[in-house]
Amino acid sequence: MSLQAPPRLLELAEQSLLRDGALAIPTLEELPRELFPSLFIEAFTRRCCEALKTMVQAWPFPCLPLGSLMKSRQLETFQAVLEGLDALLAQKVRPRRWKLQVLDLRDVDENFWGIWSGASAPSPEALSKRQTAENCPRLGGQQPLMVTLGLCFKNGMLDECLTRLLEWGKQRKGLLHVCCKELQIFGMPIHSIIEVLNMVELDCIQEVEVCCPWELSILIRFTPYLGQMRNLRKLVLFNIHVSACIPLDKKEQFVTQFTSQFLKLDYFQKLYIHSVSFLEGHLDQLLRCLQAPLETVVMTDCLLSESDLKHLSWCPSIRQLKELDLRGITLTHFSPEPLTVLLEQVEATLQTLDLEDCGITDSQLSVILPALSRCSQLSTLSFCGNLISVAALENLLRHTIGLSKLSLELYPAPLESYDAQGALCWGRFAQLGAELMKTLRDLRQPKIIAFSTVRCPRCGIRASYDLEPSYCLC
16 A cells, blocks of 8 residues: 655645635735745646636746646636736736746746756746846837747647737737747648748747748748848758749749848858758859858758859858758769868868768869868768778878867778679678778777768668677668
8 A cells, every 4th residue: 555645835835725716916915936836837737727817917037938838738728828918918007026028938948847846945036037028139128028939830730829829919919029039840831821920020030940842932932031030040941942844034033032031131150951952053142142150051962063162162151160061962073172172261160070972082082181181170070971992081080180179070981891883891891990990099099980881772771880890780
């Protein structure tokens, strides 16, 4: 027979306060503010809607991080919170103790509610240090309340709580500020996305991810809103395709419409594009429109021309680059000079370089190695998937001897590991891997290193050699 622990005194007090399903303002006036979070959790869990309304009005902290409580969307309790905010907004003069500035609907990682649930004894300022109105560049002094949220469009329909919030906010324009810092699009009709974007302050958005297959014509409908996101730092585009039906002059017009938006983005720093074809031969147009130094350029499985790489290498905005990822861009028939110049431009700042599956040859590698060896801040280097000989790999390893910050190194299996038909010879691979590992350890002590094969055509996995060979199971 197991004995259940008796309820704590605090729990009994909370249950007593909520027993009638409502709280009076005078009661909350006398309540120590340290008790508000645990009492709010209890009211939210038990769906005590009248109590929630009153607690929102009397919330004694600058921020109410509601999003981390809304693991399961409950429209009833969310509506109670909005009604509490309505009562708060209706107050022409609020009592000095009522300090709510921000309703945070993001599902954040910080365990603010857990701190106050009794496991520890936190400082009373813990929630006061949460985001306040000053963090938002668009919030003026006349607006009493900010609502922060992350927008994620997926499954073809809006969350019912988000729909209710946007309807509620639209009716109270001027009384509150709806601030969205992150926008993710995984799938939803463009007209629905635009309808929502018309209800939020686009200046607040700092990160945009478009992770669904769009045609260029759909992206262009989104483009005018992108240009209004004047504090945008990061843009991710996945699988943007050009319809074969679009005439060449129309495509060029679309490209100009898209790239010109970057003239308005004074803080843009991180560009991620994957499987995007419409910038081939036009990358210079985008680069000319950049207004701030880039920290990250990730262009993977994209169509790029040699002239695109040349323009990238001479772009003034890349001279403070920290991450360069060109995975899956075929460079086999390119001159190695643009990549060499690019590495020279970023040698003082580059921390991550990924040239996986770029088809780089021995002769190209020998040209870029001197520039690579001067990238003194480099900590991650990936070169997998390029068919390079043992001699070229040994030369590469020698050129890394001065890169003291390298912590992760991924190299290809030597070309000699494969037979004439391209099949991997396991014994030869293990032998060459051991020899290359010894060569490197004679030069310096690596931290994490592996030599990996091309991907298995059946399972897509690379066999690798670090301390001993590992194989795919096909």
